[in-house]
Amino acid sequence: MSLFDDQPDIIENILPYDGITSYYGKIFSDEEADHYFEALMTQTEWKSDQAVIFGKVIETKRKVAWYGDEKYSYTYSGRTKTALPWNRTLLKIKEKIEAVSGETFNSCLLNLYHNGSEGMAYHSDGEKDLKDNGAISSVSFGAARKFHFKHKTTKELVSLILEHGSLLMMKDVTQKFWLHRLPTTTKVIRPRISLTFRTIDRSK
Numbered sequence: 001m002s003l004f005d006d007q008p009d010i011i012e013n014i015l016p017y018d019g020i021t022s023y024y025g026k027i028f029s030d031e032e033a034d035h036y037f038e039a040l041m042t043q044t045e046w047k048s049d050q051a052v053i054f055g056k057v058i059e060t061k062r063k064v065a066w067y068g069d070e071k072y073s074y075t076y077s078g079r080t081k082t083a084l085p086w087n088r089t090l091l092k093i094k095e096k097i098e099a100v101s102g103e104t105f106n107s108c109l110l111n112l113y114h115n116g117s118e119g120m121a122y123h124s125d126g127e128k129d130l131k132d133n134g135a136i137s138s139v140s141f142g143a144a145r146k147f148h149f150k151h152k153t154t155k156e157l158v159s160l161i162l163e164h165g166s167l168l169m170m171k172d173v174t175q176k177f178w179l180h181r182l183p184t185t186t187k188v189i190r191p192r193i194s195l196t197f198r199t200i201d202r203s204k
């Protein structure tokens with residue numbers, strides 16, 4: 001936060017080229033963020049995710065949930081899911097990030113990482129159901145975690161820390177040129193929840 005206003009200090013673009021990814025820092029006070037962490041922990045219909053590793057379907061320790069405007073079905077990592085209707089907590093968070101960013105979203109994938117042994121491998125979120133070059137905003141609650149970007153061809157790396165109550169916004173051609181991951185770590189023993197708000201394109 002700057003001394004002179006109540007706006008967080010925004011990093012307009014953490015990427016050197018081929019995309020726009022803005023880090024807004026903490027957009028919620030610690031008090032609000034604590035409240036949302038507890039509410040999301042208890043109110044979310046958390047389920048194990050399934051991933052295909054060397055042709056085998058495995059259940060992840062990381063828990064997920066998917067919410068949206070309508071009963072969207074959405075293909076993620078080769079599996080099709082159906083969205084649950086928004087609850088009040090999610091609508092309040094969505095309202096806040098839409099106000100801060102000037103973007104709109106119609107669905108959200110939630111991830112619960114119980115501790116640093118759980119993460120997410122390098123991927124990009126260019127699934128065909130998503131609006132082309134649509135913004136994806138990632139809101140974090142709980143333990144601070146490192147987040148990495150890797151350029152698909154130059155292999156350049158960019159790293160940042162996602163803090164409790166913070167907002168990261170991936171826009172423009174970010175998904176086309178960059179992979180991102182949440183690396184595992186032995187240093188983090190507390191849970192983290194992320195909310196990735198997205199726009200499903202109904203016309204596709």
Ligand SMILES: O=C(O)CCC(=O)C(=O)O
Nearest residue numbers: 109111125138182194196
């Ligand atoms: O947990 C995060 O911050 C990232 C999650 C992510 O990349 C995704 O859900 O696609």
Ligand SMILES: [Fe+2]
Nearest residue numbers: 123124125180
């Ligand atoms: Fe992602």
